[in-house]
Amino acid sequence: MDYLPEFQRLDHQLELARRAIGRIGDRETVQRLQEFAREIGERLSILKTARLEEETRRRAHELWEEAGRPEGRDLEFWLRAERELSPVRRA
Secondary structure, eight states, X not given: OOOHHHHHHHHHHHHHHHHHHHHOOOHHHHHHHHHHHHHHHHXXXXXXXXXXXXXXXXXXXXXXXXXXXXXXXXHHHHHHHHHHHGGGOOO
């Protein structure tokens, strides 16, 4: 799945909400926007986690195939893929 368009959309919404919070004087509206921004942040976090899991799964499968598709070593390849991808935790 291509997560980039959804990341961009949510990131844009979050930026707009943060800008609006700084310009609005109505306390109730500010609170609503803060809640909206919090919800968007949570959705972004969930999306990032899902993307990382998908990338890890894909890389673990590549490693497994490169090793000749051995049986019973799935955890080994998963952990290796996680290590390889951990510094790559992009938005």
